[in-house]
Amino acid sequence: MKATSLGQSKRTSTFLTYFFLILGSVVMIFPFVWMVLTSSKTVSESMQIPPSIFPAQLILDNFVEAVKSLPFLNMYINTGLMILFRVVCAVAFSSMAGYAFAKLKFKGKNLLFSIVLVQMMLPSQIFIIPQYQMVAKLGMANTIFALVFPGIVSAFGTFFLRQAYMGIPNEIGEAAYLDGCNQWQTFTKIMFPLTSSSVAALCVFTAVFAYSDLMWPLVVNSDLNMMTLSSGLATLRGQFSTNFPVLMAGSLLAMLPMVVLYMFFQRQFIEGVAMTGGK
Amino acid sequence: MRKKAIRLSAAARREQNWGWFMVGPTIAGLLILNVWPFIQTLYASFCEHLGFGHYKFIGFENYVNMFQDPDFWKATWNTAYFCILTVPVGLFLSLLVAILLNAKIKGKGFFRSVFFLPMICAPAAVTMVWRWIFNSEYGILNQIFGTHISWITDSKVVMIACAIVAIWSAIGYDAVLLLAGLQNISKSYYEAASIDGAGKVTQFFRITLPMVSPTLFVVLIMRLMASMKVYDLIYMMVEDTNPALTSVQSLMYLFYRESFVAGSRGYGSAIVIWTVLLIGIVTIIQFVGQKKWVNYEI
Numbered sequence: 001m002k003a004t005s006l007g008q009s010k011r012t013s014t015f016l017t018y019f020f021l022i023l024g025s026v027v028m029i030f031p032f033v034w035m036v037l038t039s040s041k042t043v044s045e046s047m048q049i050p051p052s053i054f055p056a057q058l059i060l061d062n063f064v065e066a067v068k069s070l071p072f073l074n075m076y077i078n079t080g081l082m083i084l085f086r087v088v089c090a091v092a093f094s095s096m097a098g099y100a101f102a103k104l105k106f107k108g109k110n111l112l113f114s115i116v117l118v119q120m121m122l123p124s125q126i127f128i129i130p131q132y133q134m135v136a137k138l139g140m141a142n143t144i145f146a147l148v149f150p151g152i153v154s155a156f157g158t159f160f161l162r163q164a165y166m167g168i169p170n171e172i173g174e175a176a177y178l179d180g181c182n183q184w185q186t187f188t189k190i191m192f193p194l195t196s197s198s199v200a201a202l203c204v205f206t207a208v209f210a211y212s213d214l215m216w217p218l219v220v221n222s223d224l225n226m227m228t229l230s231s232g233l234a235t236l237r238g239q240f241s242t243n244f245p246v247l248m249a250g251s252l253l254a255m256l257p258m259v260v261l262y263m264f265f266q267r268q269f270i271e272g273v274a275m276t277g278g279k
Numbered sequence: 280m281r282k283k284a285i286r287l288s289a290a291a292r293r294e295q296n297w298g299w300f301m302v303g304p305t306i307a308g309l310l311i312l313n314v315w316p317f318i319q320t321l322y323a324s325f326c327e328h329l330g331f332g333h334y335k336f337i338g339f340e341n342y343v344n345m346f347q348d349p350d351f352w353k354a355t356w357n358t359a360y361f362c363i364l365t366v367p368v369g370l371f372l373s374l375l376v377a378i379l380l381n382a383k384i385k386g387k388g389f390f391r392s393v394f395f396l397p398m399i400c401a402p403a404a405v406t407m408v409w410r411w412i413f414n415s416e417y418g419i420l421n422q423i424f425g426t427h428i429s430w431i432t433d434s435k436v437v438m439i440a441c442a443i444v445a446i447w448s449a450i451g452y453d454a455v456l457l458l459a460g461l462q463n464i465s466k467s468y469y470e471a472a473s474i475d476g477a478g479k480v481t482q483f484f485r486i487t488l489p490m491v492s493p494t495l496f497v498v499l500i501m502r503l504m505a506s507m508k509v510y511d512l513i514y515m516m517v518e519d520t521n522p523a524l525t526s527v528q529s530l531m532y533l534f535y536r537e538s539f540v541a542g543s544r545g546y547g548s549a550i551v552i553w554t555v556l557l558i559g560i561v562t563i564i565q566f567v568g569q570k571k572w573v574n575y576e577i
Contacts, residue, residue, distance in 0.1 A: 013382075013479075014382070014383075014384070017379050017382045017384055018384065020375075020379055021376075021379050021380070021384070021390050024376060024379075024390075024394065025390060025393045025394070027447070028393050028394055028396060028397070028447070028450075028451070029393060029396075031405070031408045031409060031412060031447075032396070032408070034408060034411070034412060034419060035407075035408040035411075038408075038411060046417065047416075047417045048417075049417070049422070050422060051417070051419055051422050093304045093305045093308065094305065096301040096302070096304065096305070097301060097302045097304070097305035097306070099301060100297070100298045100301035100302045101302065104294050104295075104297060104298035104301070105291065105294055105295065105298065106294065106295040106296075106297075106298030106299055106302075107295060109298065112302055112306050115306065115309050115310070115313075115314060116305070116309065119309055119313045119314075122313075122317065122555060123504070123508045123551075123554070123555060123558065125508060125510075125531055125534060125551050125554070126316075126317060126320050126551050126552070126555055127312065127313055127316040127317060127320065128316075128538075129316075129319075129320060129323065129538055129544050129547060129548060129551075130315065130316035130319040130320060130323075131312065131316055132539075133319075133332045134311075134316075136332070137332065149312070150312060152308050152312065153304065153305045153307075153308030153309055153312065154305075155305075155309060155313070158305050183293070183294065183297040184297070187301070208398070208399055211401055212401045212402055212403075212511070213511075214401075214402065214403055214510070214511040214514065214515075215510055215511065215531075215535060218539075219535075219539050229401060229403075229404075230401045230402075230403040230404075230511075231403075233401070233403040233404055233407065233515075234403055234514070234515065237407065237410075237515065237518065238518065241518075244411045244414070244417075247407050247410075247411070248407070248408060248411065250407075251403075251404040251405075251407040251408060252404075254401060254403070254404045255400050255401065255404045255405075258399050258400065258401070259396075259399070259400070261399075262392075262396070262399045266388070266392045267388075269395070269399060270391060270392065270395050270455055273395075273398065273452065273455065274455045274456055274458075274459055
């Protein structure tokens with residue numbers, strides 16, 4: 001008697017778990033579905049009352065319109081290059097610094113590391129006006145360099161990889177040293193490969209952060225051809241304030257590369273961001 | 280003996296040189312990109328911007344003007360209001376999702392990916408579809424509920440619309456972090472508790488909540504910091520010609536408009552310094568307050 005009631009309560013709780021998860025998933029997915037559906041409607045179709053759920057036919061006109069009014073190819077290239085350079089710089093410099101802070105003894109280590117910590121705690125907006133002025137003074141506004149500029153070094157990456165190196169036992173480095181590796185070889189050949197999962201997480205984090213960033217690209221690259229996907233979309237919003245099918249098509253185009261990457265590397269994305277959590 | 284000591288110190292010196300060499304690029308970058316700009320911003324907040332990066336020292340005038348500016352106080356309140364609307368509800372829902380995902384169910388990975396999806400989409404793109412959903416005349420939300428709410432232009436509800444988007448965007452990220460915390464709780468606690476006859480509710484309040492509280496604290500701090508500097512989402516939802524702008528403009532939005540649209544970089548610097556102070560104070564309060572509810576034992 002008791003066993004059946006226990007089984008029943010378990011079944012009820014499983015049912016409720018699925019119910020709420022599916023309900024939640026619908027709420028999460030709906031905006032994306034609505035975006036896809038709207039992107040294939042004509043303007044008058046999108047403004048029907050009562051609303052039509054599915055477009056009458058699949059049309060690509062809105063995508064054509066979006067690509068005509070915004071240089072999407074440039075925006076893809078700009079965003080891709082910005083992400084590439086930021087990721088490479090963050091991984092290279094942060095790995096070196098993270099290794100040194102975790103494993104090497106040198107004078108001024110604590111003072112230098114405190115610079116890293118303070119930078120991490122301050123919001124990026126506090127640096128943005130002077131950073132912009134530097135870029136402008138160098139005559140580098142409206143370039144890829146300008147987009148990469150604030151992300152050349154990463155305090156967060158340094159902190160994060162320092163933790164990864166601290167998790168590696170000292171004996172491994174000492175063994176390599178006794179085998180005749182110098183510091184640089186120990187770092188590149190032995191230690192760096194051991195942090196690959198943390199490096200992957202940092203890559204994901206840096207890429208997603210750079211891709212989402214809106215204020216810096218808006219400020220520094222005002223030329224439409226030098227915009228990122230995010231800042232370009234902000235411009236599209238002004239052009240087509242009521243033409244939602246075109247806006248949806250443009251947003252879809254801007255989201256597509258990241259969503260495709262996400263579909264293939266879901267685990268790395270989620271675990272990467274979960275590992276870097278705290279920032 | 281003596282010889283060995285000298286050799287060791289030579290090795291130590293080499294190690295030191297490697298240390299400096301390896302932190303060099305990062306430290307140089309931080310000095311140029313962050314330390315110097317920080318000093319400049321601090322200085323600029325006491326200056327008037329004359330254009331083209333030239334400044335004139337004017338003392339506390341920016342701060343005096345700022346504290347007399349109703350738009351500034353409104354922006355401060357809006358930022359606080361945004362935090363009040365999004366942080367508690369967002370945290371509650373994220374914890375709920377994390378607990379559901381922690382149950383023995385099929386398709387866990389699928390659900391996790393779905394909830395996480397908004398995180399990898401640029402806020403600029405995601406907000407665009409929400410503007411469409413919230414559209415007062417043709418938006419699907421008003422159509423479904425048969426309402427006529429001007430979500431984006433009515434100064435009374437526009438913040439709620441922004442809060443909904445913010446919560447929707449952050450739930451998956453926070454839930455993934457909390458899920459990691461939940462998975463660290465040993466099953467044996469629950470087994471022992473159910474042998475002692477503790478029900479699910481008791482188990483939640485006596486085991487789950489205290490054990491996940493350190494993670495919850497990290498998520499709370501992170502979410503509060505992010506919410507206090509909210510900008511992109513509100514910028515995309517509410518353009519500067521929108522009549523409801525002052526009811527929703529956050530401190531960072533005001534900072535952006537003052538510094539880069541109006542060109543008052545001195546005044547903008549004062550706003551950003553104020554925001555940083557505010558974030559600092561709130562964070563300190565959180566760290567003091569955590570002693571009352573965060574459980575670091577075990």
